[in-house]
Each structure stands twice: as C-alpha cells, then as structure tokens.
Amino acid sequence: MKIVVPVKLIPDLVEELSIDPSGTALDMTWMRLVINELDHHAIEQAILLKEKFGAEVIVMAPDLEGADDVLFTAAAAGADRLIRIIGLGESFNNHTLAAVCQPIMVDINPDMILTGVQATDDLDGQLGPILAERLKMHYIGYIAGMSLENGSLILNKEFPGGLVAKMKVELPVVVGIQAAESPPRYIAYSRVRQARNSAEIEDIQTTELDTNLSPAITRMFQPEAEERAQILSGSLDEISDQMIKILKEAGVV
Amino acid sequence: MPSGIYVLIEHQQGAVEDISYVMLAAGNMLAKQTGEEIIALLLGNKIKEMAGDLKADQVIYFDHPDLEDFSPDAYLEVLAPYIEAHPPKAFIGGHTSVGMDIVCGLASRFGFPIISQCQKFKTEGETIRFVSQICGGKIIVEGLLPEPSVMISLVPGSYKVEQGKGDVSPDIETVEVAEILNNRMKLIEYVELDAGDVDISKEEVLVAVGRGLQNPNDLELAQELAGALGGSVCGSRPVIDQGWLPASRLVGKSGKSVSPKVYLAFGISGAPEHTQAITESDIIIAINTDPNAPIFEFAKYGVEEDAVDILTALNDHITQN
Ligand SMILES: Cc1cc2nc3c(=O)[nH]c(=O)nc-3n(C[C@H](O)[C@H](O)[C@H](O)COP(=O)(O)OP(=O)(O)OC[C@H]3O[C@@H](n4cnc5c(N)ncnc54)[C@H](O)[C@@H]3O)c2cc1C
Ligand SMILES: Nc1ncnc2c1ncn2[C@@H]1O[C@H](COP(=O)(O)O)[C@@H](O)[C@H]1O
Numbered sequence: 355m356k357i358v359v360p361v362k363l364i365p366d367l368v369e370e371l372s373i374d375p376s377g378t379a380l381d382m383t384w385m386r387l388v389i390n391e392l393d394h395h396a397i398e399q400a401i402l403l404k405e406k407f408g409a410e411v412i413v414m415a416p417d418l419e420g421a422d423d424v425l426f427t428a429a430a431a432g433a434d435r436l437i438r439i440i441g442l443g444e445s446f447n448n449h450t451l452a453a454v455c456q457p458i459m460v461d462i463n464p465d466m467i468l469t470g471v472q473a474t475d476d477l478d479g480q481l482g483p484i485l486a487e488r489l490k491m492h493y494i495g496y497i498a499g500m501s502l503e504n505g506s507l508i509l510n511k512e513f514p515g516g517l518v519a520k521m522k523v524e525l526p527v528v529v530g531i532q533a534a535e536s537p538p539r540y541i542a543y544s545r546v547r548q549a550r551n552s553a554e555i556e557d558i559q560t561t562e563l564d565t566n567l568s569p570a571i572t573r574m575f576q577p578e579a580e581e582r583a584q585i586l587s588g589s590l591d592e593i594s595d596q597m598i599k600i601l602k603e604a605g606v607v
Numbered sequence: 608m609p610s611g612i613y614v615l616i617e618h619q620q621g622a623v624e625d626i627s628y629v630m631l632a633a634g635n636m637l638a639k640q641t642g643e644e645i646i647a648l649l650l651g652n653k654i655k656e657m658a659g660d661l662k663a664d665q666v667i668y669f670d671h672p673d674l675e676d677f678s679p680d681a682y683l684e685v686l687a688p689y690i691e692a693h694p695p696k697a698f699i700g701g702h703t704s705v706g707m708d709i710v711c712g713l714a715s716r717f718g719f720p721i722i723s724q725c726q727k728f729k730t731e732g733e734t735i736r737f738v739s740q741i742c743g744g745k746i747i748v749e750g751l752l753p754e755p756s757v758m759i760s761l762v763p764g765s766y767k768v769e770q771g772k773g774d775v776s777p778d779i780e781t782v783e784v785a786e787i788l789n790n791r792m793k794l795i796e797y798v799e800l801d802a803g804d805v806d807i808s809k810e811e812v813l814v815a816v817g818r819g820l821q822n823p824n825d826l827e828l829a830q831e832l833a834g835a836l837g838g839s840v841c842g843s844r845p846v847i848d849q850g851w852l853p854a855s856r857l858v859g860k861s862g863k864s865v866s867p868k869v870y871l872a873f874g875i876s877g878a879p880e881h882t883q884a885i886t887e888s889d890i891i892i893a894i895n896t897d898p899n900a901p902i903f904e905f906a907k908y909g910v911e912e913d914a915v916d917i918l919t920a921l922n923d924h925i926t927q928n
Contacts, residue, residue: 365742367742367743367745367876370899371742371745371746373746380742380746395848449715452715471707472707472723474741474742474743475741475742476723476724476741477722477723477724477739477741477748478720478721478722478723479710479711479714479715479721479723479758479760480707480711480723482711483707483708483710483711483712483715484711484714484715484721486712487711487712487715487716488715492679492680492791492792493679493708493711493712494679494708494792495679495704495707495708496704496707496708496861508795510798511704512704512861513619513677513703513704513705514619514624514626514703514704514860514861515619515862515863515864516799516800516854516855516857516861516862516863517619517620517797517799518797518798518799518800519676519677519794519795519796519797519798520794520795520796520797520798521678521792521793521794521795522792522793522795523791523792523793524791524792527791530707530708532861533844533848536850537848537849537850567718567719567720567721568720569720569721569722569737569750569751569753570750570751570753571748571749571750572736572749572750572751573748573749573750574746574747574748574749575746575747576745576746576747577744577745577746577747577901577904579903579904581904582903582904582909583891583893583903583904583905583906583907583908583909584907584908584909585903585908585909585910585911586908586909586910587911590912590916590917590920591920591924593910593912593917593920594917594920594921594923594924595924597892597908597910597917597921598921598924598925598928600869600890600892600908601836601869604868604869604889604890605868606811606812606836606837606838606868606869607836607925
C-alpha cells in the first residue's frame with residue numbers, strides 16, 4: 355500500500371505577519387514558514403497506518419524555506435520517500451500546487467493521499483479535493499482517526515456539535531485530515547539530524563504552472579478591531595482582585 | 608449564461624443546520640444585488656418538508672434513499688450533472704464538513720474559481736467584492752467576486768440565521784434521483800462522543816484552556832478554578848487533540864457552541880474556528896501573553912499575563928477569602 359502526504363508550508367502565525375507594498379499579498383521577506391499543522395497530523399496518520407498495516411509513506415513538499423526540515427522530520431518519524439517539488443516559486447495557490455502534484459501522483463499511483471483538511475492560508479479552496487478531482491479520485495474530509503478493515507478504510511468524519519460519523523470508504527481515496535488518531539509524535543532534533551545523513555530527498559522539477567483560477571485580490575490587511583478588550587493591569591494580585599470583582603458582578607462567585 | 612445564486616443546504620439528523628440559513632442570508636443579499644434568483648439545493652431521503660422555511664425563490668429537492676446521510680460521493684454524483692446543465696453565477700456551500708467536501712470538487716470539475724473562508728460580500732455600485740478571513744483571523748482579503756461562475760465556502764459570523772428564514776413556503780421542485788451508482792462512502796453509524804460527560808453548552812461558567820497553557824499538569828489549576836466557580840473546564844482544538852481533555856469539552860466549529868455568563872479563555876489565540884462558538888457568552892475574559900492575539904477583539908476584558916500565573920493567583924485569592 356502506498357500513502358502519499360503532500361504538505362504545505364505556511365506562515366507561522368505565532369510571528370508577526372505583514373503585508374507587502376502592493377497591499378494585496380503577504381510580505382514573505384522575513385516570514386518564517388512552518389508545516390501546516392493539519393498536514394503534520396496527516397503525516398502522523400500515514401505513519402500510524404504504516405505501523406499497523408504496513409505501507410510505503412511518501413511525503414512531498416514544495417521547495418520553500420524550511421522544506422528540508424519538514425521532510426527530514428517526516429523521515430525521522432517513519433516516512434520512506436521524500437520528494438521536493440522544484441520550480442514553483444515563492445507564491446502559488448492550491449490550484450497551481452494541485453496541478454503540479456498531479457503528474458507526480460499519477461506516477462506514484464497511491465492507494466491513499468492524506469492531506470490536511472485545510473491550511474490556514476487557503477483562499478482558493480483546499481489542496482485535497484482539488485487534487486482528487488484532477489486525479490479522478492474520490493475525496494472525503496474532516497477525518498479524525500482511521501483504520502483498515504478488509505481492504506476498506508473505516509474512518510471518523512466530524513460534523514459540527516461533536517457529532518461523528520463512522521464511515522466505510524473504499525480505496526483509492528484522498529482524505530482530508532482534521533486530526534490524526536493520536537497527536538504527532540515528538541521527534542528529537544538529533545533524530546532529524548540523523549535523517550539528514552541517512553535519508554535522501556528526490557527533487558522533481560515542475561513544468562505546468564497554471565495560475566488561471568486565482569481570485570483577483572484587491573486588498574489584504576490586518577483587521578483593526580472595532581472594539582478591543584479592556585486590559586486589566588497591575589500586579590498579579592491586583593489583576594485577580596479585578597477579575598474576582600467582575601466575576602462577582604456577573605453573579606458567578 | 609450562468610445564472611442563479613445556489614445555496615447547498617446542510618441538515619443533520621432531521622434538522623436544517625444554522626449554517627444553511629446563514630448561507631441563505633448571504634445568498635439573498637447577493638441575489639438582490641445581481642438580480643438573480645436564489646435557489647436552495649436540498650438533498651435527502653423523504654425530507655421535502657424541511658424546505659418549508661428556507662428563504663429562497665426556489666428549492667430544488669433531490670430525493671433518494673442513499674441521500675439519507677451525507678456522503679461526498681453521493682452528493683457529487685447527484686449535483687454534478689445538475690450544475691453542468693445549469694451553471695450558477697455563484698454557488699455557496701458552508702466552510703464545513705459538508706460544504707468543503709463538495710465545493711472544491713464541483714469547482715475543479717467545471718473549472719470554476721473558488722473563494723474559501725468567505726466572511727461576507729461587499730458592494731460598491733455594480734461591483735461585488737468577497738471578504739475572506741485567512742491566517743487564523745489575522746489577515747483579511749478582499750477581491751472582486753469572480754465571474755461568470757464562482758464557488759464559495761462561507762464561514763458564519765456576518766449574517767444572521769433569522770435573515771435566512773422565510774415566512775412563505777418556497778416553490779419546491781422535486782428531482783427524483785433514479786440511482787446512485789458510485790457511492791464508495793457509506794455511513795456505518797453515528798457516534799456521540801463522551802455522552803454522559805457534562806454538557807458544556809449548558810454551563811454558566813467555563814474555564815477554557817488553549818495551547819498557551821503549555822503543560823497538561825497545569826490543567827489541575829483550571830479544574831480547581833472551575834470547581835470554585837461552579838463551572839467546567841473546556842478547551843480549544845489542540846488541547847483536545849493532545850488528549851488533555853475529552854472531545855466532549857471541545858469548544859468551536861468542530862465542537863460545541865457555548866453561551867455561559869462568563870467565559871475565561873486561558874492561552875487561547877482566538878482563531879475563527881474557536882471564536883465562532885463563543886460569541887453568545889455574556890462576558891469573555893481572555894488571558895494571553897500576546898497583546899496582538901485576536902481573542903482580545905472578542906473579549907470584554909483582557910489580561911496580558913501568563914496563564915498559569917493568573918490561574919494560580921485567582922485560586923489563591925478564592926481560597927483565602
Ligand atoms: C476545519 C477546522 C476546524 C477547527 N475546529 C476547531 C474547533 O472546533 N475549536 C478550536 O478551538 N479550534 C478549531 N480549529 C483550530 C483552530 O484553527 C486553531 O488552530 C485553534 O483554535 C488554536 O488553538 P489555541 O488558541 O489553543 O492555540 P494557539 O493558536 O497556538 O494559541 C495559543 C495562544 O496561547 C498564547 N500563549 C502562549 N503562552 C502563553 C502563556 N504562558 N500564557 C498565556 N497565553 C499564552 C499565545 O500567545 C497564543 O495566542 C479548527 C481548525 C480547522 C482547520
Ligand atoms: N469529469 C470528471 N472529472 C473528475 N472526476 C470525475 C469526473 N467524472 C467522474 N469523476 C469522479 O470519478 C469517479 C469515477 O467516475 P467514473 O469515471 O464514472 O467511474 C466519479 O464518481 C466521480 O467522483
């Protein structure tokens with residue numbers, strides 16, 4: 355069984371974000387990129403499936419700052435093949451990424467493609483379902499936990515309000531991961547370094563760059579709050595005094 | 608020419624989901640602006656009566672036993688030929704477990720552009736713009752609504768449920784679906800997670816913890832505070848995914864919506880998927896070390912301090928008095 359996990363690198367939301375001079379795009383100059391959190395869960399889920407049922411896990415990432423770290427970390431966690439997609443440039447959307455992934459996927463012919471159900475920077479849809487359509491594969495998203503039974507996937511699809519549908523899905527399929535069955539394992543940096551020495555990254559050059567379906571952005575900005583919280587300040591004691599007072603007024607103390 | 612503003616109705620266990628009315632509210636606004644008809648697409652098994660209060664010019668109801676429960680395969684198989692025959696000016700789905708499985712699939716199949724995480728539409732004269740929220744609510748994007756067709760996944764927050772409910776029953780056209788051939792995704796059963804645990808949607812005081820709490824051992828402090836205030840502990844998605852709290856305590860888009868008198872948010876950044884479920888709280892108090900955390904835009908009171916320090920101070924304060 356072959357499982358491919360295409361991952362996205364996205365701005366680290368812990369850092370300060372800024373808009374470039376055009377006012378229609380993020381300023382990437384100092385931006386720290388990290389793996390999309392849900393893609394990290396997708397890698398974990400793929401490795402859990404490999405450990406339980408046996409599989410070849412292939413992780414691929416666009417050649418952006420930080421891609422090597424992401425790929426070698428995946429190798430240290432248990433991924434078998436690492437692919438770096440070259441030639442995408444700095445900024446591209448999900449349609450472009452899906453177009454570029456398509457021939458690589460056709461070549462690999464996976465039983466399963468796992469990817470985060472969304473990425474925080476998604477504006478033109480999600481990679482998983484767009485890729486699925488291009489490959490004429492079926493897609494199901496919002497999945498938290500899955501296993502294999504007699505060659506079919508048994509998975510949990512989340513709906514609002516804490517409702518979960520246990521479903522049976524036939525392979526091959528593209529799955530949008532909301533959460534792995536268990537949280538991504540901790541990988542010590544020494545193991546990533548080890549992987550750097552033992553694992554190999556294959557570079558695949560892209561050809562088609564179709565940006566046709568990008569929405570025309572006229573403005574990008576950081577929201578200015580109309581109303582902001584009243585900040586309670588002082589020593590810890592003073593702050594907790596004020597908080598208790600608020601709780602009393604609300605009638606809960 | 609593509610025409611019509613379509614809304615994909617979501618329903619669960621016999622009831623229309625609120626997001627459907629929110630989408631209808633948005634769709635009605637678009638329809639008015641463009642002079643288009645608003646058409647609700649309802650798929651199900653013998654649920655025609657559910658269409659009664661949908662605020663739409665027309666409801667197209669697709670009826671088949673295999674549409675009883677949501678399956679992306681079955682929905683796509685039924686919707687694709689309809690969309691092919693009647694391409695819409697705009698198709699609105701929820702940015703949800705249902706909508707997100709359908710919107711991108713149809714869009715790629717027919718080469719329509721997609722607008723994700725759309726919050727609302729803005730009009731200036733003839734021009735219609737979309738407004739989307741990305742990067743966990745930290746960035747707003749505006750752009751021209753693509754033409755002639757566009758697929759949209761909408762997030763709640765800007766339109767009210769009541770605006771999507773109609774007083775008169777809409778015109779309903781039933782499409783008898785002959786057969787669904789290629790459904791490779793079948794429901795086994797619905798699982799209610801941790802039934803029997805407290806129902807956080809009914810609690811009057813909630814002590815919510817997020818990733819900023821950092822150490823699961825400090826959960827005890829939150830539990831102690833919740834106990835003293837007669838409330839419960841709940842959390843954001845990462846906290847639940849790490850197994851610190853059971854899924855029944857999840858607040859947000861994929862968990863429960865809450866409406867306590869007081870919502871104390873410790874180390875929660877305020878991502879839209881979280882905040883959409885806490886807006887009905889009377890008072891939100893946010894404790895976060897980052898002065899730029901979006902949660903401060905939702906909170907009435909804010910504390911820019913370490914979560915554990917404040918939990919400890921509050922607990923001490925309560926014990927002493
Ligand atoms: C499809 C989908 C559905 C989702 N559904 C949900 C959902 O139902 N519920 C939900 O909550 N999320 C949901 N999410 C996830 C959501 O996007 C956010 O990732 C999540 O809410 C972030 O949780 P957080 O605020 O705890 O963590 P973070 O965003 O990591 O924030 C941690 C915060 O803690 C602060 N902090 C750090 N250290 C301290 C300290 N010592 N003291 C005080 N503060 C500190 C930081 O400044 C930061 O603001 C969903 C995401 C997707 C894609
Ligand atoms: N034109 C298309 N483009 C992309 N996917 C398609 C298309 N037609 C069908 N599919 C998907 O591929 C599956 C297999 O279709 P079929 O080729 O009819 O066996 C269908 O159930 C659809 O989900």
